[in-house]
Amino acid sequence: MRSIARTEAGRIAPGVGFAALLAALCVAAVSAAAVGAYTVNVLHLTDTARTILTDVRFPRVVLGLLVGSALGVSGAALQGLFRNPLADPGLIGVSSGASLGAVAFVAIAGGSALALTAFGMPLAALAGGLGVTLAVWRIARVDARVETATLLLAGIALNSIAGAIIGIVTARSDDQQLRTLTFWLMGSLSAATWQLVASAVLPIALGIAALMPMARNLNALALGERDAFHLGLDVERCKNRVVAASALAVGGAVCAVGGIAFVGLIVPHIARMLLGPDHRLVLPASAILGAILLVVADAVARVAIAPAELPVGVVTALVGGPFFLWLLFRSRREVVRA
Amino acid sequence: MLELRGVSVVTTGGRAILSDVDLEIERGALTVVLGPNGAGKTTLLRVMSGEIAPTRGTASLEGSNVRSYGPAALARKRCVLSQSRSVGFAFTAREVVALGRYAYGASDVEGSAKIDEALAVVGALDLRDRPYHLLSGGEAVKVDVARVIAQGSSIALLDEPTNHLDPRVQYDILMLFHELTKAGLTVVAALHDLNHAALFADQLLLMKDGSVVANGAPSEVLSQEMLSRVYDLPCSVARTGSGRPLVIPAYFSSEKGVLDAQCSHSPPEHDVLLVSS
Numbered sequence: 197m198r199s200i201a202r203t204e205a206g207r208i209a210p211g212v213g214f215a216a217l218l219a220a221l222c223v224a225a226v227s228a229a230a231v232g233a234y235t236v237n238v239l240h241l242t243d244t245a246r247t248i249l250t251d252v253r254f255p256r257v258v259l260g261l262l263v264g265s266a267l268g269v270s271g272a273a274l275q276g277l278f279r280n281p282l283a284d285p286g287l288i289g290v291s292s293g294a295s296l297g298a299v300a301f302v303a304i305a306g307g308s309a310l311a312l313t314a315f316g317m318p319l320a321a322l323a324g325g326l327g328v329t330l331a332v333w334r335i336a337r338v339d340a341r342v343e344t345a346t347l348l349l350a351g352i353a354l355n356s357i358a359g360a361i362i363g364i365v366t367a368r369s370d371d372q373q374l375r376t377l378t379f380w381l382m383g384s385l386s387a388a389t390w391q392l393v394a395s396a397v398l399p400i401a402l403g404i405a406a407l408m409p410m411a412r413n414l415n416a417l418a419l420g421e422r423d424a425f426h427l428g429l430d431v432e433r434c435k436n437r438v439v440a441a442s443a444l445a446v447g448g449a450v451c452a453v454g455g456i457a458f459v460g461l462i463v464p465h466i467a468r469m470l471l472g473p474d475h476r477l478v479l480p481a482s483a484i485l486g487a488i489l490l491v492v493a494d495a496v497a498r499v500a501i502a503p504a505e506l507p508v509g510v511v512t513a514l515v516g517g518p519f520f521l522w523l524l525f526r527s528r529r530e531v532v533r534a
Numbered sequence: 535m536l537e538l539r540g541v542s543v544v545t546t547g548g549r550a551i552l553s554d555v556d557l558e559i560e561r562g563a564l565t566v567v568l569g570p571n572g573a574g575k576t577t578l579l580r581v582m583s584g585e586i587a588p589t590r591g592t593a594s595l596e597g598s599n600v601r602s603y604g605p606a607a608l609a610r611k612r613c614v615l616s617q618s619r620s621v622g623f624a625f626t627a628r629e630v631v632a633l634g635r636y637a638y639g640a641s642d643v644e645g646s647a648k649i650d651e652a653l654a655v656v657g658a659l660d661l662r663d664r665p666y667h668l669l670s671g672g673e674a675v676k677v678d679v680a681r682v683i684a685q686g687s688s689i690a691l692l693d694e695p696t697n698h699l700d701p702r703v704q705y706d707i708l709m710l711f712h713e714l715t716k717a718g719l720t721v722v723a724a725l726h727d728l729n730h731a732a733l734f735a736d737q738l739l740l741m742k743d744g745s746v747v748a749n750g751a752p753s754e755v756l757s758q759e760m761l762s763r764v765y766d767l768p769c770s771v772a773r774t775g776s777g778r779p780l781v782i783p784a785y786f787s788s789e790k791g792v793l794d795a796q797c798s799h800s801p802p803e804h805d806v807l808l809v810s811s
Contacts, residue, residue, distance in 0.1 A: 276623075416633055423614070423619065425605060426614040428610070429636060
């Protein structure tokens with residue numbers, strides 16, 4: 197007899213799946229706010245504890261939710277667009293572009309008054325991310341059509357150019373700049389303030405809002421661009437919108453917290469394993485799963501070596517790498533042995 | 535219905551793929567496009583489907599330029615079975631067929647019924663919950679055909695639909711489209727099997743080097759001279775009892791079963807078989 201929670205294709209029924217995901221999201225958010233270097237007793241809230249919660253932990257959890265969902269949804273949308281489960285938001289150049297913008301800002305505006313404002317570096321990062329994505333997109337554009345293969349290859353080329361420039365800038369940085377840069381390049385939520393949340397929320401919300409209605413289009417693209425056109429999809433418009441919206445969401449995420457590895461790559465896999473490949477389920481599920489993963493990873497980053505802190509990118513990479521290997525071995529079981 | 539006037543397709547490198555093609559596709563008929571590899575069959579179908587704009591000339595569908603329709607409007611008028619097909623991610627067979635309803639939007643009330651109907655027509659109802667990527671070639675093509683039927687258009691463009699299939703599945707697919715034409719569907723299919731063409735075509739287009747060299751009923755087009763000229767293949771053409779042509783390549787009637795000694799440009803002398811049915 198088959199369980200009511202599972203459909204015939206071995207997937208979890210959508211209603212059950214989303215209820216579980218939302219419950220897990222609440223648990224993750226509340227526990228992440230509860231843990232940290234300072235022990236908070238909810239029954240006897242001191243003024244210090246109250247300040248730590250409202251000014252440090254809450255903005256940090258909210259930022260984690262925002263950034264995690266941005267990375268999850270963009271990863272799912274780009275994997276759908278490229279029909280490639282190895283696609284990552286970084287592929288279209290947005291992450292390295294944002295890093296380049298941030299690094300350039302730190303190097304140029306280093307000790308100046310501008311660097312002290314919370315908006316300076318995020319804005320430089322957002323500009324860098326969108327600028328490099330635009331360059332990748334322009335390179336791949338031939339006669340009003342964007343060549344998807346060229347888009348990938350141009351992304352790889354510009355990523356490595358950006359990486360090289362970042363390397364040059366970091367080599368010339370002083371110790372203080374280097375510390376800021378390293379933490380930022382590995383990705384960290386430690387700078388979270390309500391101000392930073394405010395600067396990230398607009399691009400992330402706009403990006404996610406533009407990606408969600410693309411679910412049916414991404415399903416059609418599963419047949420490849422030619423057959424998607426035969427089904428009635430305006431392929432070029434869909435591509436432009438997915439690239440632009442992903443760049444906006446990921447740009448908003450990276451500008452606030454730096455580059456965070458693996459969330460955008462593994463979250464869509466988990467979503468598809470649970471609910472199947474329909475993007476109408478995968479996109480929202482990836483948003484929730486991305487938020488859960490990042491908030492939990494950040495909690496781990498805060499307590500693992502307390503009172504010091506790990507960059508959250510280290511935690512996600514530590515979880516993501518082995519998970520990806522597991523996926524690799526799992527998919528191998530399906531084949532007939534040679 | 536579907537009409538091509540002076541259609542030429544030239545690549546950016548200046549290579550002509552189609553040269554001045556004029557033709558009219560009969561409504562409710564099964565039109566077969568024959569021709570050697572590289573003759574321009576796929577490009578012809580791509581022009582008909584609105585996927586590429588001809589360099590010169592126009593393709594018109596129900597009186598309007600094919601390229602003047604938006605993608606969704608076009609998809610409700612014509613469906614396409616591409617030569618190579620694949621599905622990214624582990625969609626089930628029914629989900630793949632459901633993609634055929636894309637052009638009808640998110641609130642497609644009759645969609646679900648059309649999907650099951652299409653699965654039933656191809657005899658693939660039992661495959662509905664199987665992951666598409668684990669299907670055999672014959673099962674997958676049935677699902678692809680169901681997807682195309684679910685699209686609900688009045689013209690089907692099929693690019694070598696029998697590729698890589700066993701003889702029974704090839705026959706089933708062609709028979710299915712033959713029956714659908716009786717119900718009013720217009721079908722244009724690029725094929726390689728000359729005898730399938732002879733058996734199923736109402737109208738036959740023979741192409742070579744980007745031009746249509748013959749256009750008519752199979753019995754008119756499939757002559758020994760024409761096939762030798764187009765395919766550079768010596769063969770005999772017999773007639774079945776009902777008058778259908780039956781093409782027999784020369785290697786069947788040559789003693790050693792080899793072509794090497796055969797003159798490749800003028801057809802060799804062969805006995806013409808008389809087959810009764």
